[in-house]
Amino acid sequence: MSLISLILVLVVVGVILWLINTYLPMDGKIKSILNVVVVIVVILWLLQAFGVLGPISGVRIGA
Secondary structure (H helix, E strand, C coil): CCHHHHHHHHHHHHHHHHHHHHHCCCCHHHHHHHHHHHHHHHHHHHHHHCCCCCCHHHCCCCC
């Protein structure tokens, strides 16, 4: 994945998150949870894109 596409995806995710935070009426706690979840997912995606983290498809949650 090229650097341009990485930056483009980050900009699109940021704009979508800004639009959700600005124009959708939600409780402040729900917005903060949504922001934290999006940031964690983006960080994991970036780590996987740069090869720091292996494929996440092999990770199992639960028994």
